[in-house]
Amino acid sequence: MIQQQIKGVIFDLDGTLVSSELDFQLIKAQVGCPRDLDLLDFISQLPSPYMRQEAMNIVHQHEMLDAHNAQLMPGVAKCLEQLTLMQIPMAIVTRNFGRAAKLKLSQCNVPISLMLTRDDAPAKPNPSGLLHIAKQWHFTPNHCMYVGDYLYDIQAAHNAKMRSCLYAPHEIPHYASQAHHILHSFDDLPQLIKAFG
Structure with a gap:
């Protein structure tokens, strides 16, 4: 071939x-995502726009902190x-x-x-x-x-x-x-x- x-x-x-020092298990715990589910998939399926936004805000905070230390x-x-x-x-x-x-x-x-x-x-x-x-x-x-x-x-x-x-x-x-x-x-x-x- x-x-x-x-x-x-x-x-x-x-x-x-x-x-990257992102602790995905910690982030999942903070947004209520089960350990075995994909974080972004879980957030996208939350029942209300407000809940999705609140969860993403937590993710963004972790990502920005991680970016400063990269x-x-x-x-x-x-x-x-x-x-x-x-x-x-x-x-x-x-x-x-x-x-x-x-x-x-x-x-x-x-x-x-x-x-x-x-x-x-x-x-x-x-x-x-x-x-x-x-x-x-x-x-x-x-x-x-x-x-x-x-x-x-x-x-x-x-x-x-x-x-x-x-x-x-x-x-x-x-x-x-x-x-x-x-x-x-x-x-x-x-x-x-x-x-x-």
Whole structure:
């Protein structure tokens, strides 16, 4: 089987390009979301607009606090520099909300201007954000790679028919086998993309 060339790379934000200390179990407890349910799905199904707004306010407070403490992940700056030299277009699709995500980009000096947050497109694992970026680049999805650190990232890539790359710098999670690639260090990403050249 001939591997498709990777022409563009889309990244997740939290836990991938920048650090995140969001405690989702604490947030779920504060909004009354059961531990095993997706937080955003739970909030979207609350019975009144007021309850949805109150719950989102709590989430926003946590996300803004997290944004103020965010730091660039190891090896990211050099990796993005190399991908720029390789003329690989880059974008970000995050489940975070716009204000917090933009603060993280400016605080950590992430040189990627094209970003979709949950304010712009349905949250992952819905593939809409990823497909929107591919369309903007005029690439077919199979020429794009999505890099993220969580199951939703792998699922979003599969749903978009893109190559999935799981960033797992420490432990390998049980769902890692679902990803096309596992990235232990950002130092390895440019070589991985070159291998598809």
